[in-house]
Amino acid sequence: MPASIYFADLTSPRARALLDSGPVPVLLLPVGAVEPHGPHAPLGTDSVISAAICKHAALSLGDDPTVRAFVLPEIAYGVTRYSAAFTGAITISEGTLHAMVVEVCASLRAQGFGHLVIVNSHFEPAHVATLRKAAEDAGVGFLDVTRRAVAEQLTAEFQRGAAHAGRYETSLVLSSRPELVEAETMRRLPAYELDMPAAMAAGQTDFLAMGMDRAYCGAPAEATAAEGEETLATLSRLLVDLIRERVQATIRT
Numbered sequence: 001m002p003a004s005i006y007f008a009d010l011t012s013p014r015a016r017a018l019l020d021s022g023p024v025p026v027l028l029l030p031v032g033a034v035e036p037h038g039p040h041a042p043l044g045t046d047s048v049i050s051a052a053i054c055k056h057a058a059l060s061l062g063d064d065p066t067v068r069a070f071v072l073p074e075i076a077y078g079v080t081r082y083s084a085a086f087t088g089a090i091t092i093s094e095g096t097l098h099a100m101v102v103e104v105c106a107s108l109r110a111q112g113f114g115h116l117v118i119v120n121s122h123f124e125p126a127h128v129a130t131l132r133k134a135a136e137d138a139g140v141g142f143l144d145v146t147r148r149a150v151a152e153q154l155t156a157e158f159q160r161g162a163a164h165a166g167r168y169e170t171s172l173v174l175s176s177r178p179e180l181v182e183a184e185t186m187r188r189l190p191a192y193e194l195d196m197p198a199a200m201a202a203g204q205t206d207f208l209a210m211g212m213d214r215a216y217c218g219a220p221a222e223a224t225a226a227e228g229e230e231t232l233a234t235l236s237r238l239l240v241d242l243i244r245e246r247v248q249a250t251i252r253t
């Protein structure tokens with residue numbers, strides 16, 4: 001029984017043993033971004049959230065007799081052009097992101113790890129579209145939180161599309177890495193309602209054009225660790241469902 005839920009913590013023989021016997025191993029690939037999340041939350045917010053979802057799901061499957069999840073080293077960079085006006089935004093191209101995801105997955109699949117799931121928390125359309133394509137090309141799963149069936153299970157603010165560094169995301173960081181949130185600043189921020197998907201569909205291609213002059217929308221002042229824990233439990237459950245679905249699908253064929 002491996003001592004860690006983190007794939008890169010294992011030795012090579014331990015990793016090999018996962019393929020030989022025991023529960024079916026499923027590898028989770030957290031994907032994030034480095035970009036401004038208001039004046040209160042860290043640049044790496046999306047990575048923090050993806051890592052937290054993967055960790056929660058892997059721990060919850062710890063005693064499962066049929067499937068075991070391991071968290072891969074994350075892909076911490078994404079396509080982040082919307083936030084380019086702010087210090088700290090780091091963008092990579094669609095081609096780079098696609099190649100990174102596909103090559104990591106192909107490398108593992110070639111060794112016999114047939115079950116991989118991408119877990120993403122950065123929702124810029126070009127980034128999400130690239131991951132959808134990469135998941136398809138690599139033949140791996142993708143927990144796509146922007147899909148209606150998934151989004152419907154998340155909080156009201158998220159469903160309204162005000163999902164950047166507001167109550168939803170800030171709560172998730174508060175529940176997993178509270179020391180990274182500047183709480184005093186957070187409490188003083190006025191709410192800024194915005195339907196980001198609608199603004200994007202209307203052709204606005206950066207935060208400033210959307211009126212997000214401090215790189216957030218929604219209501220960060222209302223964020224709580226308790227809400228973050230609840231959301232995390234929901235996201236983890238959705239991920240575990242997807243993991244089981246994928247493992248089942250291949251057992252049948």
Ligand SMILES: [Zn+2]
Pocket residue numbers: 037045046121122123163164165169
């Ligand atoms: Zn974010």
